[in-house]
Amino acid sequence: MRNVILGLLLAMTMPPFWTVLRAEEAAPAAPEKPTPVAATTPAAEPDPAAPATPATAAAEPAPEKPATTPAEATTPPVTTPTEPATPPAETTPSPAPPKPPEPVKPPPPPPVVTKPFQLPVFEDGPWKGNFLVYEHTNFDAWMDTYGSLVVQPKYAGKPVGKPFTFGDFGMYYAKPEGDRNILITRRMVSVEKLTGPLMQPSKLVMKGKFEDDVAFTRIFEFQSNRIQFSVGFRDPKDIVYPSYAGVGIQFPASHTIPNAMQQAQREEILKGCVLETRERVGKMTKRFVHPYAKMLQFAGPVEDVMIVGPWGPRKVKIDTRNMRDLVVYGSVYQDFCPWEGYAFGYHPVNGDLSPVYRLVLIIE
Numbered sequence: 001m002r003n004v005i006l007g008l009l010l011a012m013t014m015p016p017f018w019t020v021l022r023a024e025e026a027a028p029a030a031p032e033k034p035t036p037v038a039a040t041t042p043a044a045e046p047d048p049a050a051p052a053t054p055a056t057a058a059a060e061p062a063p064e065k066p067a068t069t070p071a072e073a074t075t076p077p078v079t080t081p082t083e084p085a086t087p088p089a090e091t092t093p094s095p096a097p098p099k100p101p102e103p104v105k106p107p108p109p110p111p112v113v114t115k116p117f118q119l120p121v122f123e124d125g126p127w128k129g130n131f132l133v134y135e136h137t138n139f140d141a142w143m144d145t146y147g148s149l150v151v152q153p154k155y156a157g158k159p160v161g162k163p164f165t166f167g168d169f170g171m172y173y174a175k176p177e178g179d180r181n182i183l184i185t186r187r188m189v190s191v192e193k194l195t196g197p198l199m200q201p202s203k204l205v206m207k208g209k210f211e212d213d214v215a216f217t218r219i220f221e222f223q224s225n226r227i228q229f230s231v232g233f234r235d236p237k238d239i240v241y242p243s244y245a246g247v248g249i250q251f252p253a254s255h256t257i258p259n260a261m262q263q264a265q266r267e268e269i270l271k272g273c274v275l276e277t278r279e280r281v282g283k284m285t286k287r288f289v290h291p292y293a294k295m296l297q298f299a300g301p302v303e304d305v306m307i308v309g310p311w312g313p314r315k316v317k318i319d320t321r322n323m324r325d326l327v328v329y330g331s332v333y334q335d336f337c338p339w340e341g342y343a344f345g346y347h348p349v350n351g352d353l354s355p356v357y358r359l360v361l362i363i364e
Contacts, residue, residue: 118145120196132198134222138314138363141166141227147191147206149220151227153311153363161254161311166361167229168248169218171210173241186210186243212236214243217353226362228322232352248345249318249361254292254310255339266339267293273309275338277302277330292338298330302344310339318344319360326357 119131121144127133132143140159143149152163171188174181191208198204206218213236221228235243254273257266273292278285280300290296292309305318320328323346332342348355 119143119147119191119194121145122197127197127199131194131196132201132204134200134227136225136363138225141222143204143220147218149227151361151363153314153316155312155314160314162252164249164251166227166249167218167220167231167359168250169216169231170246170248171214171216171233172244172246173212174244175241183244186212186214210243212239212241212243214239215353216245217355219355221358225364226360228358228360230355230358231348232355233348234351234353243350245348245350246345247348247359248343249359250343251307251341253339253341257339263293267291269293270309270339273339274307275342276306276308278304279330290338294337295335296332296338296342298332301327302330303328305344315364317362317364319362322358322360324357328359 121131122128122133127142130142130144131147132141132149134141138155139151139153141149141151148165149167150163151166152159153161171186172183173186175184176182188208188210191206194204194206200222202222204220207216209215210233214233216231216233218231219229229247231245231247233243233245255269257269270292275290275292275296277288277290277298279288279298279302282300285303286299288299302318303320305316307316318328326346326349328344328346330342330344332338333340336342346359
């Protein structure tokens with residue numbers, strides 16, 4: 001189950017926790033409505049005075065009928081002797097007069113749970129629209145109104161390379177359906193009020209709840225050229241489906257390279273871009289160097305990471321030494337190279353609302 005959850009949580013298209021929507025359960029198919037059958041006019045009862053049809057005339061010859069004109073032969077029977085037959089166009093009832101339009105009702109307000117986590121933001125200036133900003137010589141970090149923290153390395157005061165997200169957080173539960181489990185998003189429904197916006201904070205603590213009264217704590221700490229992150233959550237005792245949580249660090253594609261480009265040209269463009277890791281393989285820890293131009297495959301849980309090249313002279317490090325027994329995994333699409341994007345993530349502990357472990361991001 002951990003691998004299944006991890007694959008879903010850390011897929012490169014995984015939406016952040018603040019925008020995820022509930023994966024709707026399959027609704028039972030509505031019973032088919034019977035197809036209405038067109039009404040048919042019942043056959044008229046035979047008139048005792050009328051002559052027999054040819055089928056019955058074999059037994060008893062019928063008296064001769066006066067000849068009819070073609071118009072009489074095609075005219076439908078009239079309902080009363082005194083009611084003249086009318087052309088079909090005149091029998092069609094005229095349309096009812098249009099009803100006066102109903103007064104337009106204003107749309108209902110959106111449910112409170114749709115965006116309860118919007119945070120106060122800067123109304124103007126270079127950081128307009130953001131709740132939190134932390135500036136350093138090596139990088140800028142900012143958090144938007146929905147709680148997504150973006151990190152942009154920079155050099156000589158200018159951005160270098162692509163920005164990435166740090167500390168994305170999502171909540172899920174597994175619901176049995178037949179012989180399998182369906183992973184369903186558990187939405188955030190409230191966040192304790194925060195003052196802000198914040199400029200150069202040293203620490204941010206966010207508390208709130210997901211659906212089914214699942215409480216969480218999310219902590220960011222800023223110090224010099226590093227950001228530390230931790231998160232915890234707790235299910236209520238009577239919860240039906242226990243929660244699973246995932247935290248991600250997502251690195252997008254570092255370059256735009258046409259599919260038709262030859263491998264030798266790719267290697268030339270990506271020269272100097274490498275992903276260095278220490279990974280747990282069995283009972284040993286081994287160091288790996290993954291070139292950005294070669295297909296990436298992680299060998300085991302990741303203990304630390306250093307990324308060189310995509311941000312010019314800046315290096316990005318991920319330190320997991322304070323994670324204790326929590327395991328950090330690497331995630332990448334099959335047959336993808338590092339330049340196409342990858343992620344790292346872990347599962348927080350259920351029941352821990354005061355986490356002491358720290359995942360550390362360092363920009364050198």
